[in-house]
Structures are given as C-alpha cells and as structure tokens.
Amino acid sequence: MAERRRVDYNIHRDVLDEEIVDDCRFNCLDVLFFCSCSGPRLKKSILSTVPVVSWLPRYPVRENALGDLISGISVGIMQLPQGMAYALLASVPAVYGLYSSFYPVLIYFFFGTSKHISVGTYAVMSVMIGGVTERLAPDSNFLENVTGEAIINTTLRDAERIKVAAAVTFMSGIFQVLLGLVQFGFVVTYLSEPLVRGYTTGAAIHVIVSQLKYTFGINPTRFSGPLALIYTVLEIGSLLPETNLGTLVVSAVSIVCLILAKELNTYLAKWLPVPIPVELIAIIVATLISWQVNLNAKYGIDVVGDIPSGLQPPALPDISLFSQVIGDAFAISVVGYGLAISLGRIFALKYGYKVDSNQELIALGLSNTFGGIFQCFAISCSMSRSMVQVSTGGKTQVAGALSALVILIITLWIGQLFEDLPKSVLAAIIYVNLQGIMKQFTDIPALWRSNWIDMVIWIVTFILTVLLNPDLGLAASIAFALLTIIFRTQLPTYSLLGQISDTDIYKPLNSYEEVKPVPDVVVFRSSATLYFANAEMYQEALGRKTGIDITKILAVKQKLEAKRKRVEKKQLKKAQKEAKKQAKENGDLQVDVEHTEMAGVAVIDIEPDRDPSLPRAIILDLSPVNFLDTVAVKTLKNIKKDYGEIGIDVVLTGCQSGVVHNLETGGFFNEKVTKCCVFSSIHDAVLHCQCSCETERHQQDKVSICFVNAYAALQQD
C-alpha cells in the first residue's frame, strides 16, 4: 500500500461555480412513504417489543444449554454476595439486594436484547439510591428515647428506607420506559467514554467513603448536598478514635484474602473452566466464623442481622414520595441506562449481533418498574459479573434467567443462614469489586497522550462527581463536555494556504516546505465552523494573516476620496475659469470645459484604488464549515464588501450544499454578488482569480494609458 503511484490526469472542463452546479441540480420530488397497519407489521412490532418470543423458540438447546447453565449458576453465585453488599450501599437490609438480583433479572430476560450483559445490582446505582434513602430517611428522624438514651429505631428506619428506594426505583423505571417509547435512546450519546469513565471513578469514591463506616465500625452522620463527601470524610476522620478494632481486623483480613484469592483466580483462569467463587467462599467462611465465635456479641461487630425467608408481596410505591425523588430518579435512569448500553454494545460488537438502544431502555425500564413494585432498588449491569457470564460459556439471556433462579432458591431457603455475616466483610467485597474501576485512573496519562481535552473532561467529570454527588455531578459534567465542543470551535487555527507546486492541492503555507503561495491570490481557511462566537475572530484573523488593515485602508480611502472631491472642485473651478478666459479669447467655451472635467477626474481616480502590495483576490476556503448562522453570513458579506471596496475580489470555495443554502437565505447573494463567486474547489477559484487578474491588468493598462493621455492633455492646456 505504501508504494507511491504517479498519476497523470487531464482535466478539460469549465471552471465550476455554484451557478453552473445549480443548473444541473435535480428537481427534487419528495417521495412520501405511507404507513399502514397490517398483520405482519403488528407481529413484527410485538416481536421487537418482547424479543424473547422471537429467539426462545429457536433456542439451539444442544449448542447453548450447557454453557448457559454453567454460566447462570456462576453468575447466580456471584449475585448473592454482591447483592447483599450493594444493599448495604443502598442503605437497605441485605435481603433486598437478593430481591433486586431476582425480579429485574427475570424481567430483563423477557424484554432485553443483549445476550451477554449480567443485569442486576451495581455499585454506582446502589450508591445513588443510598444517597436518596439516607437523605429522605436519615437516622436522626428515628431517634427514640429509651431509658434516657437516644437510640435509633432501625426497624422503622429500614421500613422507610425500603419505601424510598422502591419509589425512586419505580420512578426511574417509568422514566426509562417513557424515554424508550419516544425513541430517546440517543441521549446516551452525550455520555461519551471519557465522561462515563471519569464519572464511574468519581462514583466509586462515593462508594468507598460510604463503606468506611462498616470497615471501621463507626457511625458518622450522613451529609447531603454539594460537598457532602468532604464533610463525611472529615466526620469519619474525627470519629476514627472510636474505631471498633474487631471490625477493622475482620475487614483487613477479608480484604487481603479476597485480593489474594482474586489474583489466584486470574492466575488459574487458563486451567479452570469456571472461576472459583471467592466471594461466596468468603461470606460462607466469614459467616461460619462469626457464628462460631459469636463476633457480634463478643466484639460488637455489626452483622447483617435478620434475613426473612420467602418473598415480599408486591405493593405500589408511595406516591407521596415521588415529588421528592423526581430529580434523583431521572439521574438514576440515565446513568443506569448509560452503563448498561455501553457494556451491551461492547459485547454486541464482539459477538456480531445488535442491541436495540430503545428496546434496551424499555427493558431496563420495565425491570426497574416491576422491581420497584417488589421493593427492589434500581439495577443496571455489572462489568465483573458480565465478564464471568461470558467467560463461563454464557450464550444468551437464558443464563441471566438461570442466575435469577439460583437467587430465588437462595432467598427462599438458604438466605437466612447468612444472618451472622459481618457487614465489614460485605464492605470488603465492595472494595475489591471496585478494583476494576480504580484502574481507570490510568486513563489520565493515556488520554493526556491521545487527546488532552478528553483528559480534561475526564478529570472535571471526576471532580464534579466527587464534589457535587453522582446526580448533580452528572448533569454538570454533561454540560461541561458540551461546552468543550463550543470552546474547541472558538479557538480555531487560521491559516493561509498555498499550492503544492504543479498540483491542484492546497495546504497550509507555514507547515510545508513545498507549498508555494499563489501569486496575487490569498487562500484563507479557519479550522472551525463559522458562527456567532467566532465570526469576529475570523474577520480579525483574516486581516492579521493577510496583513491588510482594512479599517485603516478604508479610512485612508475615505480621506483621499474627500480630498479628491475638494481637488476636483478646485481644479474644475480653475479649469473653468481658465477655459472661460480662453473662451473669451477663442470663443469655444463648451468643449474645453468638458475636456478638463474628464481629465480632472482621471487624475485622482486611479491612485487610491489599488496598492500594488495588495493581493488581487482572497479565496475563503469554507470546507470546514458545517453551517452558517446569520452572524456568519453577515461577516462574510462585510468581508466581501470591505475588501471589494479596496479592489480585492473575495470568492468562496468548499461550501457544502447546506452552507450555500444558508448563504442564499441569509441574503449573501444579490444582483452584484451572484453564485458565480462560490467555487467547487480551491483550484477552480484560483484559476478563476488568475484569469480575472490578467483581464484586470489589461484593463488597468488601458486605463493607465487613458490617464497618461488625459494628464498629458491637461499639461498641454
């Protein structure tokens, strides 16, 4: 591919400007499509709304069943400890994490289109829910005066928190379904990769901070609003002397064990068909020890506590809470969707199928809506579980459904065995699961090398998320990311282009050696689109780059014009006087007056018009322009007019049809300025300018001769 081909091509054609191009434009006949509702259409619409109907009957049992079974069980086993741990994050009792790993997963099986993501509890979502529950149902609301001491009524508090979590989950589900129905899946395009990664890293910091209390066995007050994280950290710092040593030891041991086990897992990955369920082992061992040693009673180590067996009856969420959680619900719905779809797309691309972004939105929405009815908290999908699901041979959504079954069995019969599990072990599981997210800090140097603006987006998103909390932080980060787009178009590179010798290719003059400026013609380009925020800079840059101080020249011209008129008047008077005098002598007054008048005009008219150092024409290359607003059109109009006045022809090139349309409606063209000044390529424009320069030179020569003759005539008088 690297061999260099020499080409000869002969071009024999008209110089193309927009007017010629217009002539061969199609008469657009708008073709209308009519919608009709018919049997097959209805069937198709059902199939796309409930995808399971279309793929389950064609499920290749022999090929996929075994993989899905193993994968389902593995994921189910992972869901157990993660669900319980993330319930802690959401500030609800552990068993609700199990519910959240069951109902939504099952619903997703029916409606989801991604075959490989593991839907369920996720740290970022849980910490966002936790923010809401602790804001609306803080400990301080449930203080009871028992024998002179203020004690928190945890039963009441937890009941309230469950209600809040269910309400916000239900609402976020409704939001997702609505957004899906109006085909708003595209909102996720605002969540660019640097933003999502910066955001999840920032959210992870919130996760860690909210778990510190379990690790140290302390009980700080929860803060809400901006800077809550800072206040919480300060509070925890001040409470550190009260650390429960037993809890800290349990935490440290479990963190170390988990990290070692995970490393071992990675190391053994090649040989094992299914990874060792380290987290399951951890909670089983921890529960056994805790139960045997009676950690809770002896060392005051906080344990999970009461886990009711069986499921909860469905209940509509508390409508009175909706108005208080509407903002959080919206943020949760967007974040949950954004995380799920980006992961879903990665797998879809890898395994060659398609995820329908709007259907995904509806599927997640229904999962959350139903989840909310069954007292679950909001779900999304987890990277680590999805990786396990894929690596253990999961091929379809069936794996997810099976994992839900596993959770159901655990919830019904085994769950209550974990009542003695220390919460600090769950916190340890959360920390260890955040490892992947924490590795995202290495994005910073990588982005620094590849695109520093994206690095700024990453860092700002991270900081905003940490300082403003995940909900407000997300909105602020998106606003910032959009602003960077504006800033980028506000600081364009302006350059003069020259011709690569003997070609029709034009490149910036200052960066290439072989690029030569075109004599008498200036080619100017801005690297960015032209609109109100940079239109003035464009005009200034044009003056700076071409070295033409247009205001000064115009002022000089005006003065000269005024002088010319004065001189003209004076000369005319003088000439007329003389002519009269002569006429008195000769008697042929009329002819002479006309003569002198013409000569007087000719003397001054040419002088101020052209400075030989000025170029004859300016070509504005508008190829990077995406659209023009009225300010931009006005700017171009001014440039054309001002430079035209000092005898420089301004022509445009590289306009897309939308841009030409903008020029047209913006009133750029009139009787004098036609579409003939818009060329299809820089080379066309250069050829045109060179031709017209020559013509002009001829004309000027003629004028000069005129002038010399006239002057001579005047002298002779």
Add this chain to the structure above:
Amino acid sequence: MAERRRVDYNIHRDVLDEEIVDDCRFNCLDVLFFCSCSGPRLKKSILSTVPVVSWLPRYPVRENALGDLISGISVGIMQLPQGMAYALLASVPAVYGLYSSFYPVLIYFFFGTSKHISVGTYAVMSVMIGGVTERLAPDSNFLENVTGEAIINTTLRDAERIKVAAAVTFMSGIFQVLLGLVQFGFVVTYLSEPLVRGYTTGAAIHVIVSQLKYTFGINPTRFSGPLALIYTVLEIGSLLPETNLGTLVVSAVSIVCLILAKELNTYLAKWLPVPIPVELIAIIVATLISWQVNLNAKYGIDVVGDIPSGLQPPALPDISLFSQVIGDAFAISVVGYGLAISLGRIFALKYGYKVDSNQELIALGLSNTFGGIFQCFAISCSMSRSMVQVSTGGKTQVAGALSALVILIITLWIGQLFEDLPKSVLAAIIYVNLQGIMKQFTDIPALWRSNWIDMVIWIVTFILTVLLNPDLGLAASIAFALLTIIFRTQLPTYSLLGQISDTDIYKPLNSYEEVKPVPDVVVFRSSATLYFANAEMYQEALGRKTGIDITKILAVKQKLEAKRKRVEKKQLKKAQKEAKKQAKENGDLQVDVEHTEMAGVAVIDIEPDRDPSLPRAIILDLSPVNFLDTVAVKTLKNIKKDYGEIGIDVVLTGCQSGVVHNLETGGFFNEKVTKCCVFSSIHDAVLHCQCSCETERHQQDKVSICFVNAYAALQQD
C-alpha cells in the same frame, strides 16, 4: 464575471497521502519573542490606557469644534429628560438620573475609544437596576403607622434605593474593569445579534410594564423572581379600576404629542441642521402647565418632587450590600458592555476607525465605578442619543464631554425648576423612546426567511427574558444559543458523493443529475464535525447509506469461519485417513498430507471474504471535520477494522492538519494502518482505490485460478 471559462489542466504527480505530505513538513523552529519594558513601550501602554492623551493634543479644532459643540449641546438637552425618565425606571429620584448623565460621561471622555456613541443612561440598564433596588428596598419595608394608616416613608426608602443602586453600579464597574484587564472583551462574542435584539425587546417589555403604574397613577406591589412580570401585569390589571383619570389623560396627551412631534422631526430632518428637542419642549410645557394648574394638588397627579440643586459628595458604596447584588452586578456589567460595544463597532466600521474592545470594557468599568461612588446608576450607551450625536455633526468624544457640561449646568441651576413635572410625562418619554426597540419584532419574519434557527434564538431569548427577568434571562439565553450549536452538529446531513463526469469534483449523489457514482468505490461525507455526540450516528448512517449491514455480515462471516474450521478439520481427518490409506498402498505419506491440507484451506478461504455487490473501498471525506475527540477516533478505527474484515478498504480524505494530529495521538495509526490511508483530496483517494482495486482483481483472479486448481486436485484425489 458570469462568463464561463473552460480550463484545461494537466496534472502529473504522485497520489498524495499524508505520509508523503509529512516528508516535506517544516521542522518547526519556534521563534520566541522576548518581552522587554522600555520607554516607548511604557508610553504606548499609557497612551492605550488613557486614549485622551493621544488624541486630544492632535484635536483639529478648526474642523471638529463647531460640529462637536452643536452635537454636545443637542445630546445634553436629550440627556436631561431621558436621565430623569430612566431614574424613574431605576426607582430612584429623578435627580440621580442627571448625576448619571454627568459623571460617567465625563469619565468615558478620558478612557473611551469610540468617538460617536453617547454614553449615559439607558432604558435596559435602568430597568435592571430597578429590579435590584425594588427587590432589596421594597415599599413594604418602609411602612410607617401614621395616625392608624400605613404610609410609606419615601425619604427613607429612596435613600436606601440610592444606596443599593450605587452599590450595584460600583460593583458592575469593578467587574468590567477586571474583565477588561484580563482581556475578556471576547465574552461579548457570545452576545450574537439575534440574541441581543431578542434580549433588548424582552427587556423593553419589562420597561413598559414597570412604567404602567405612572401612566395609570396606581401603586401595585412589585414582584421579584421568575415570572415576576406576569404577576405584576395581573396585579396592575386588578388595580385598573383605581386608575387616576387625570394622570391617564396627561399620559395619553403627552404620548400622542411626542409621537407626532417625532414624526414631524423625521419629516423635517432634511431641512433642519439640528433636530427639534421635542422631549425638552415636552417637559418644559408639561412643567409649566402642571405648575400653573397645580395638577398635583388638584388631581392627585404624581410629580417628580424635590430636586436638590448642586452635587452630592462622593461616598464609598455600602460594602454589606455587595454579596446580595453580585449576580445582578455581573449581569449588568455584561449587558451594558454588550450594548455599548455593538453600537460602538457599527460607528467604527462606518467611519473607519477602531474601537478596542478591552479598552472599552475598562472605560465603561471606570465610568460605572466612579459613577457608583457619586451615587449614579449603571450606564451604557443609548442608540437614539448616539444617532443624534452623529447626525448633528459630532466628530469626537468632545461632544460627549460638552453634553456632560450641559447637564452639569442644568443640575446646578435649572434642575429644580422641574419639580412640578408629572411623572407620567416621563413615562411617556420612555414609551416613545422604546419605539425603535419595538420595531425589532419585525426581526421575526426576516429571520424566518433567512435562518430559522436564529429566529428560534430570538424568540427563546425574548421569552426567557420576559419570564425570567433580564438578569437570569440573559444567562439562560446564552446557554440556549450555545446549545443550538450543539444541536446543529447533532443533526448532520449524511451523503454519498459522486463524480461530476470528467472532472475531479465530487458532489452529493442525490441532488445533482450529472453526478455519477464512482464504480466500486463509495465516498461518504457528514456535513458536521465528528465527536462523541454524533459519532454513533455517523457509523449508522454509513451503514444505511452504503446498504452494508456490517454486524450481519460479520456475524455470517463468523459462522462461516466456525463452519470452515469444522469442515476443515473433518476434511483434514478424512484426507489424512485417505492419505494414510493411500500411503499404505503407495508408501509416500508425507507429501500427500501437506497437499490436501493446503487444498482444504484454499476451498473455504475465499468464499466468505467478498460479496461482489459490496464496494471495494470506502472513502470517508472528513473535510467538514473541525477536530476529533477520542470517541470519534475510536469510531473511525472501528469502521476501518470492521469494513476491512469484510474486504473493504477504508481511506480518509480532506483531513486538516489538526485532524491528522488528532488521529495520530488518538492511536488511529499503527504498523498496518499508516498515514498512507489519508489522502489530500477525494480525487487522490479515488485514484488510489481504483488502482488498488485493479491490482486486487488481478490478485484475486490469480487466487481463483489457484483455488480452481486446488479444488480440481482435491476432486482428483
């Protein structure tokens, strides 16, 4: 110019790709400029900070003095009624409007660079000030219980309002000076013309509503915060039955007279050297009538009241108010600057000189800062006064200084004569002065024809300003205007390009008749720059436009690949078995196994790779791209990889050097993908693709022959 030239040009050159172009790039030597402080530099810096030092000594007395004198007196005469009227808007006693027409105007004379704008009180600024003063010092704060009736202590109230106005003015001045010092003059670029016009129109509505109380002689409570205007209008509506008929009659008469007189003025403009000072006549006549008839006592018509003669001593503003007015002060500083600079630029362009946007900012800032110290309210410049200043022959800032002198004389000796002037006459002057702004409503149809997005900006700005008040409305409008830029890049036109026969020009296929698609090559272009918010759409549009369902093809390919492997294995086994069998018979095992293996590979290898309906190459024209972020680079990388896998070569063209740099740092290039796939023009890329297609075809023919031979060999076995 409209004649059409036929050109012949022969191009004989290498096909240019970025790698070749790179070879002739300059080794950039950064030239460093050293700053040094020297005598001339210091002088220049002083001259640019206090422009009066440089232009006053060279003031051409003979040429300009007369014009400036007449113009100064005319403007001064206009300042008198306007100043008093706008003081009403700002909710401070009328005399403070006179102060505001004196101090700031004098300061501007020393520091300003625009020769033609008339700095001083302005309706929009005054109404913004009024919003602050009435919010921080509402009538309700000054109710006094006099003989069982609640009466407002106007003396205390006015004193407080003057303090508030001075504080906010001082602060806005400080903001302007600071912004000017950090060279932030460019912020004004965000105030595009449609935005400023929509904004001033919206502010005019506020002005009118705030004056209705003087016209009807009623006393509604002032509302603040969003939607305040709506509440105020409703309140005024409910108070209409209490209208003071005398006030209404005075208002109606003065409005009608003023409008007629202004029309007369326009009509007589050709013959009169100086316009009739209708407003001055109006207030003199109104004062005389009011004094003679004793309107205040007889009909309860509200008059201006006490006008102290002489000036106020300077006083530092109340620092404790600063924190309450910081937001308003910032809004006022930006708006005041925006209005002044846009008018200043218009005159500068017309008369061929330059206004320095940062120096203007400093000049206005100092005017406001000093104004704040002398109890003025914030100023900007007035369109109507500036027009009079120019049309009566004003040539320099001297006219402004003279107008300030006129105001000084009035303030010192004549002002107190106007104590009997009815406020409703001042309100009438305000209404009539808003005529020009109200005509801006005709922008809507004009913008509809030229650029509907700018029309939307106009209307949204107007609505936001009306609903959210001038301060918050401005911020919201700027945010909206910036968002439109994002939206425009999010809804690009995607098109396939074709060649205009026999040329090197490429245009969209669907809109031109003579444009023919290039055989075997697809040229694709998006009308907008490529970044995170539209990168996915780009990928989708490419698939849709080319009709290539890349996910499906890749999936099919994967399946075929799997099948191939199975078949291969099977065949290999079978062949080996047969070979063994043969070997047992012939004894030459080794050779045959190799043979069959090769044949087996050849059978399947070609088949899934190429579909004859697919193009051989895709050319992505990136000329409208301003910059690429990491998401965009990744998207391009994916396109290159995916299409490459199904045998379609993807090449780029029209990349600016910044874009190539982004590709480079973003990791687009590697050992396989070099800069050879980036071409300087579409035509180069097409030529390259056509050449390589032919080469490939040759190669494929060879492979096909290979395959036929191999297959034949296999069959023979």
